[in-house]
Amino acid sequence: MDIDTFDDQGWPPVTSKAHILLIEDDRETADEIIRDMADRGYMISHADNGRVGLERAREGKYDLKYDLLILDRMLPEVDGLSIISQLRAEDVPVPVLFLSALNDVDERVRGLKAGGDDYLTKPFVLSELSARVEALLRRPAEPRTTRLRVGPLELDLISREANRDGRPVELLPREFKLLEYLMRHPAQVITRAMLLEDVWNYRFSPQTNLVDVHIGKLRRKVDAPGDFPMIYNIRNVGFVLREPQ
C-alpha cells in the first residue's frame, strides 16, 4: 500500500470532551466501551438498565445534556427501541447509536426508523464504534452547502467538479461520492464498513481489499506527485482525509 499509515492512537478525536451516555446491561461490554471512550478523551456515563437510562437521557447530568447516546437494543425493564421512541416523542434531539446482537436487516431498519442514527452489530471492534461515535458527534456539517473545502481541496457539489490548488481533479461519479464523503468528515477516521455502507450502500464485508483499492485510486488523483498527502491509512481501522501538514 502506497498510503502513509498511522496508528489509531495517533489521532485523538477533535470531538473529545463530548459527553456520552452508555446504556448497556452487559457489565464487561460496558467496561470495555467506557475504558476505550475515556482513553479517547470522552466523558462517559453509564446506566445498566433501560428505566434508569431513559431518566438519565431525559435529564442529563448536572443539567448538562448528553451529546450522544450509545444504546443497547435489548435491555432490562425498558428496551432500547422504547427508549428511543420515547425520547423522540419528547423531542430530545440527541444522536443515538444502537448496539445490537441482532444482525437482522429488519432489526436494523426498525432501529433506524424508531429514530436511531446508526446501528452497530455485536460483536464489533472498538475502533469501529469510536469512528462511528465521532461521525455522529460531528454531524450536522452544514448539509445544504454547495461547496466543500478541506485545505487546498475543493469540491463543487453542483457542477460536480473537484480541484486541488486550482488544478482540476478528474473523478468518476463514484469517486466523486467517495471524496465527498471523506470531505464531509475531514480529519476523522472513516472505517471500511462505513464507506461501503454510506458510499455504495453495500452491507457485506468483502474478502478482497476492495475499499483499499478504491481509496488508492482516489488518492493517486487527489495527491499528485510532489503534493503533500491528504489521505492516510489508519492501521486496522480505516482512512482519514485531512489538511496537508
Next chain:
Amino acid sequence: MFACFFAGSSLLLFAFIYWRATVFETNRIDALITEDARTLASEDQDAILALINTHVTGDFHRVGYAALFAPNGNRIAGNLEGVPPGLPIDGKVHVVSAARTDLPAMGAIDVRLAALRIANGNILVIGRNGQYMVVLREVVMHALTMGAIPAMGLALGAGMFLAWRTQQRLKEVHRAAERIMGGEVHERLPIAGVGPRDELDRLSLLFNGILDETERLLGEIKATGDEIAHDLRTPLTRVRARLERTLKGDMGPEETRETVGKAIGGLDQALAIITALLRIRELENSKRQRGFTTLDPAEVILLIEELYQPIAETKDIAFTVDIAPVPPMFADRDLLMEAVGNLVDNALKFTPPGGRVTLALGPREGDGATVIRVADNGPGIAAHERDLVFSRFYRSDRTRHLEGTGLGLSLVAAIARLHGMAPRVGDNNPGCVVELAAEGAIAPRAPVPATPAV
C-alpha cells in the same frame, strides 16, 4: 374381518336373488292359474271334462290340480276329493291344504288353487302345488354351494392372507421405526418392492423422504460443528501463540506492535466466521420479504461492476460485464447485491493474475428465466465438490490455505433460496461458473408499498 364382510354381503345377495325369484315365479304361476281357470270356465261342460282329463293325465310331474264339482260339492271329475274347505269361490288364487286322489301317499299339502262357478252352477277348481318352489330353492342352494361358498372361502382366505401380510408389514415398519428411534439414522422403513405402490408404501416412502432430509441435516450440523471448531481453532491458536510471544517481552516496541496487530487480525477472522454463521442462520430462518421491492437486477449488476472493476485491474484480471434486458425482479436490493458481490469477490480472489472473470445477466435460452452468472478461468471446482460448495464451511482442499470464512457460498445459497432462485455450480473449462437462476421467481406476497422501503 374383510372376509366376513364379503361373506355376509354375498349371502345377502343370494337371499335377495332368491326372494325376488320366488316372488316373480309365484306371480307368474298365479297368473297362469287364473288364466287357465277363466279359459276353462268359458267352455261347456263336455269340453271342460275333456280338458280336465287331459290336464290331469298329461301332468307327468304331478304338480297340477283340476276338478269339477256339482253345486252340492260332489266330485264330477278331476283329482281332488272335494272343494277344499276355506277356498272361496271367487276365481282368485288362494293357498289351501288339499290332497290329490291320484297320489294319496302325498297327503294333504299346501296348494295354490283357484275356484270359480261355471255357467251351469258346477264348481271348477284348478291349481298347482308348491313343487316349483322346492325346485327353485334347490337351484338357488345349488348356485350357492357351487358359487358362493367357494367364493366366500376364497375371500376369507384372501382376506386372512392380506390381513396377515399387512400385519407383518406393519410389524416390520414398527421394528424399523424402533431401530431409527434407537439412533440408527441410516435405517429406512421397508417398501413392499415391486408392483404398484399401495397406501402403506406411499406413507413409508414419505417418511423415508423425511428421514433422508433429517439425516442430511444431521450430517450437515455435525460437519458444521466440526468445521466451526476447526476453522475457529486455527486463527485462535495463532493469536494465542503471538500473544504469548509478546508476553515474554523480549521484542522491541515495533515488533510488539506488529505482533499484536496480527493477533487482532486473527481475532477479526474468528469474529468474521461467527458473524457470517449468524447471518446465514438468520437468512435461513427468514421467511420475510419485507425488504423486497420490484427492481431491475441490471442496476445491481452495474453497481457490482463499478465496485469491483478497480480491484480486478490491480490484480490484472479482465473483468467483463454482460447485461441483456430482463424483466423486473421482486428482490431485496441489499441482499441481491451481497449475493452477487460475494460471487464476484470469490471469483476475483481465486483467479490468478492475467485471468478472466465475467459477470452476466440475462434470460436463459429455452424458458427465459432470469439468470445471473459469474464465470472465471481460475482453478475451478472439481465435479464431486460442486454440490458441497453451497454447504456451510465447505472449502476445497486446494483453497484451504487461503484466508476467508469459507461461508461465502453458503451465504449466497441462503440469499438465493430466499429469492426463490436456484444456485448451481458448473465447469467453465477451465475455471468455475456459478449461476443463480430465478426459476420459481417469487411474486410479492402482499401488495408492494407505494413508497419503496429503501
